[in-house]
Amino acid sequence: MTALRIEKLRKRHGGRPALDGVGLTVEAGAFVALVGPSGSGKTTLLKSINRLVEPDTGAISIDGRDVREMPVAALRHGIGYVIQSIGLFPHMTVAENIAVVPRLTGSGEDRVAELLELVALPADFAGRYPRELSGGQQQRVGVARALAARPRLMLMDEPFGALDPVTRDSLGRAYRALHDRLGLTTLMVTHDIAEALLLADRIVVLIEGRIRADCAPAGLLASTDPDVRAMVDVPRRQAERLAAL
Amino acid sequence: MSPAFAEAVAELPALVRAHLLLSGSAVGIGVLLGLPLAILSARHARVRTPVLGLAGLVQTVPALALLALFYPALLIVGRATGLAIPALGFLPALIALSLYALLPIVRNAVAALQGIDPGVLEAADGLGMTARQRLTLVELPLGAPVILAGIRTASVWTIGAATLATTVGQPSLGDLIFSGLQTENWVRVLTGCAAAAALALAVDGLLALVESGLRHRSRRRIRLGLAVLVAALGLALAPDPRGAGGETIVIGAKNFSEQYILASAIERRLRAAGYRTERRDNLGSTVAYQALAAGDIDVYVDYSGTLWTNILRRADTPPPEAMRAELATRLRERDGVLLLGPLGFENAYALAMRRPRAEALGVRTLDDLTRAAPRLHLAADLEFLTRPEWRSVRSRYRLRFAGQRSYSPTFMYRAVADGSADVITAFSSDGRVAALDLVTLADPRRALPSYDAVLLAAPGTDRRVVDALRPLIGAITVERMRRANLMVDRDADKRTPAEAARWLDPAP
Numbered sequence: 001m002t003a004l005r006i007e008k009l010r011k012r013h014g015g016r017p018a019l020d021g022v023g024l025t026v027e028a029g030a031f032v033a034l035v036g037p038s039g040s041g042k043t044t045l046l047k048s049i050n051r052l053v054e055p056d057t058g059a060i061s062i063d064g065r066d067v068r069e070m071p072v073a074a075l076r077h078g079i080g081y082v083i084q085s086i087g088l089f090p091h092m093t094v095a096e097n098i099a100v101v102p103r104l105t106g107s108g109e110d111r112v113a114e115l116l117e118l119v120a121l122p123a124d125f126a127g128r129y130p131r132e133l134s135g136g137q138q139q140r141v142g143v144a145r146a147l148a149a150r151p152r153l154m155l156m157d158e159p160f161g162a163l164d165p166v167t168r169d170s171l172g173r174a175y176r177a178l179h180d181r182l183g184l185t186t187l188m189v190t191h192d193i194a195e196a197l198l199l200a201d202r203i204v205v206l207i208e209g210r211i212r213a214d215c216a217p218a219g220l221l222a223s224t225d226p227d228v229r230a231m232v233d234v235p236r237r238q239a240e241r242l243a244a245l
Numbered sequence: 246m247s248p249a250f251a252e253a254v255a256e257l258p259a260l261v262r263a264h265l266l267l268s269g270s271a272v273g274i275g276v277l278l279g280l281p282l283a284i285l286s287a288r289h290a291r292v293r294t295p296v297l298g299l300a301g302l303v304q305t306v307p308a309l310a311l312l313a314l315f316y317p318a319l320l321i322v323g324r325a326t327g328l329a330i331p332a333l334g335f336l337p338a339l340i341a342l343s344l345y346a347l348l349p350i351v352r353n354a355v356a357a358l359q360g361i362d363p364g365v366l367e368a369a370d371g372l373g374m375t376a377r378q379r380l381t382l383v384e385l386p387l388g389a390p391v392i393l394a395g396i397r398t399a400s401v402w403t404i405g406a407a408t409l410a411t412t413v414g415q416p417s418l419g420d421l422i423f424s425g426l427q428t429e430n431w432v433r434v435l436t437g438c439a440a441a442a443a444l445a446l447a448v449d450g451l452l453a454l455v456e457s458g459l460r461h462r463s464r465r466r467i468r469l470g471l472a473v474l475v476a477a478l479g480l481a482l483a484p485d486p487r488g489a490g491g492e493t494i495v496i497g498a499k500n501f502s503e504q505y506i507l508a509s510a511i512e513r514r515l516r517a518a519g520y521r522t523e524r525r526d527n528l529g530s531t532v533a534y535q536a537l538a539a540g541d542i543d544v545y546v547d548y549s550g551t552l553w554t555n556i557l558r559r560a561d562t563p564p565p566e567a568m569r570a571e572l573a574t575r576l577r578e579r580d581g582v583l584l585l586g587p588l589g590f591e592n593a594y595a596l597a598m599r600r601p602r603a604e605a606l607g608v609r610t611l612d613d614l615t616r617a618a619p620r621l622h623l624a625a626d627l628e629f630l631t632r633p634e635w636r637s638v639r640s641r642y643r644l645r646f647a648g649q650r651s652y653s654p655t656f657m658y659r660a661v662a663d664g665s666a667d668v669i670t671a672f673s674s675d676g677r678v679a680a681l682d683l684v685t686l687a688d689p690r691r692a693l694p695s696y697d698a699v700l701l702a703a704p705g706t707d708r709r710v711v712d713a714l715r716p717l718i719g720a721i722t723v724e725r726m727r728r729a730n731l732m733v734d735r736d737a738d739k740r741t742p743a744e745a746a747r748w749l750d751p752a753p
Contacts (some may be wrong), residue, residue, distance in 0.1 A: 073373045074373055076372060
């Protein structure tokens with residue numbers, strides 16, 4: 001079943017094309033990594049889906065519904081959104097942060113304890129403020145907040161990019177497990193090719209606003225495109241040098 | 246306790262209430278107006294530039310001038326619209342102070358809203374908050390400490406600037422400061438300053454408590470701070486505890502000792518007749534007359550020559566009786582103002598010199614002065630050099646001084662006493678003329694009109710008010726007025742204007 005369909009998306013930023021005719025179809029339950037150099041249009045593509053960016057032309061539909069026909073607030077309530085800067089509300093407790101979307105939709109559903117457990121945080125964190133938490137703990141709360149309204153689609157913009165390597169690795173694996181357990185569809189922007197190769201089922205490479213490669217991790221490693229090869233060679237050579245030590 | 250201090254303290258409760266009400270309302274309006282402006286400014290650079298520019302511009306106008314500007318502005322608006330807009334008192338003071346409070350409130354609120362972490366705002370948008378939800382759930386709570394810091398600054402400024410409201414006829418703690426300065430009654434000045442400073446510190450402290458409550462998310466501190474502030478404003482708003490009953494008559498006075506004394510004498514007469522009274526001291530010369538014509542004040546004392554030249558714009562100088570008779574007719578026709586009669590003395594402008602200096606130079610008349618003037622310095626009061634009388638004196642006697650400066654009356658007398666000026670624009674009823682051994686120079690060409698003190702009442706003033714004041718007509722000789730003035734103006738054994746009024750008119 002198709003969870004997300006993107007057709008002929010174009011967006012110009014001050015004369016320069018950020019997206020130059022992008023088309024993409026994502027099946028429900030897929031974990032897709034969007035990779036590419038800085039300025040290749042990854043974030044613009046991601047933000048077009050929850051309409052933080054309005055594309056110039058093209059169409060996006062989620063579960064068969066055009067996103068432009070949905071009220072923007074309702075559209076976003078139904079999509080989990082996790083960003084590199086985390087963006088927890090510093091004046092709210094962990095519990096208030098997690099419950100913010102149910103509060104906006106008025107569902108009044110209290111899943112704080114359940115969600116804390118889901119992201120492997122102790123229950124007594126509920127009453128703490130974000131500043132009392134480490135970066136990794138904060139992003140766990142960020143993930144819990146994104147999941148609070150039971151979204152089926154998750155958009156993640158370099159979610160673990162600001163964390164130290166150990167935390168980054170463990171949080172990445174923990175999220176992948178959650179993705180499988182909850183049957184989510186995930187689109188994750190990342191700079192880190194190794195992270196993409198290890199976490200995702202499918203990798204989409206964007207270069208200068210166009211899709212240059214779209215395949216499973218194993219396929220990417222076998223790519224003959226010189227630009228794609230240059231990207232995947234970095235982690236491969238690092239692994240070889242590490243093994244040689 | 247000295248009588249001056251006791252008198253100042255007795256006036257304090259009413260003045261503190263008026264002061265608090267005025268500055269509280271001004272800051273309130275500043276917040277109601279400033280926050281929406283700041284929200285718009287933070288979102289749109291096209292709004293921000295003119296709003297911050299305009300608020301900054303208002304701030305560069307001296308507070309005193311800003312207050313003074315709203316009196317004629319409101320008069321014009323009142324005339325243009327035909328509405329009964331009070332041009333004197335609370336309204337002009339409120340508008341000027343609200344504008345003054347705007348800058349710190351807007352500037353801080355814009356900084357607060359623009360200083361919020363963009364990641365937090367992106368999360369708010371990404372989670373599906375509407376613009377309004379983002380404002381109320383995220384931006385205002387996060388900006389609150391900085392926004393409140395701006396309100397604190399505005400409150401302290403406004404409480405300080407509200408002392409100037411006295412000059413547009415709005416009672417405030419400035420009443421004590423201005424009248425104290427004029428009569429060199431430092432006890433009054435210090436009482437007024439100390440009370441204003443204490444008020445500012447108290448409000449600042451309470452708002453600091455609320456601010457720290459916001460920073461540390463302590464509802465207790467927020468509630469305590471706000472509760473005390475609201476209670477204080479509530480007290481200021483509550484009806485006067487001295488109780489109602491009796492009609493209130495508003496008495497005006499210009500900004501010198503004689504005016505305070507006469508206003509006190511009028512006040513005593515009216516209170517004896519069962520009226521409640523309010524004072525509007527320190528009014529400018531033309532402001533006082535226009536305020537009377539507009540009914541903002543009910544009664545005050547002016548001088549025939551001043552009315553003749555400033556209001557009727559006449560340059561001729563008829564004999565005193567003829568001038569008074571014509572004034573009574575013309576003012577009634579023109580504005581409905583009632584001239585109740587002369588008090589019995591004249592307070593004329595007269596050029597005066599210290600006797601030894603005048604004798605050494607052989608100056609006895611203004612004709613003599615014409616010769617000596619190029620080597621002499623003139624010290625004038627704040628109004629004289631812009632008045633028609635000065636143009637008339639200057640042209641008829643071809644006077645050219647080596648230098649001329651304006652002083653407030655007290656300092657003008659000081660200037661002639663210490664020799665920094667040779668000639669001053671003295672007042673004939675002033676006690677200091679005799680005390681400093683000044684000679685007033687004769688005016689053979691009749692350049693200066695006569696300045697009989699006359700009692701004026703607003704259009705439609707009640708017959709009984711007029712009757713209550715009638716005993717003052719013709720009752721005050723120039724000698725008695727000089728002595729009363731000297732009691733207030735001298736340095737030793739200084740009396741308050743109220744005490745001098747009791748001596749001047751003991752009857753009621």
